[in-house]
Amino acid sequence: MEHSEIILKIIEDRGITPYRMAKDTGISNSLFTEWKRKPTSKIYSGNLVLIADYLNCSVDYLLGRTDDPLGGIDPN
Secondary structure, eight states, X not given: OOHHHHHHHHHHHTTOOHHXXXXXXXXXXXXXXXXXXXXXXXXXXHHHHHHHHHHTSOXXXXXXSOXXXXXXXXXX
């Protein structure tokens, strides 16, 4: 599974629309549209960090490297 597919699945599972996430994070809504059309594992690291912060999870979780959403990070 591509990284973009993992992110899209997580936001869908959490009931977050790509539009809402784009608006809240400043990431272009067209990026999410592009990911739906053509999944890719190429994601700008700055966007990956923004998405992880927004979803309160680790980058490793978004990359599919761990099943633990916090990936060993301290939630406090």
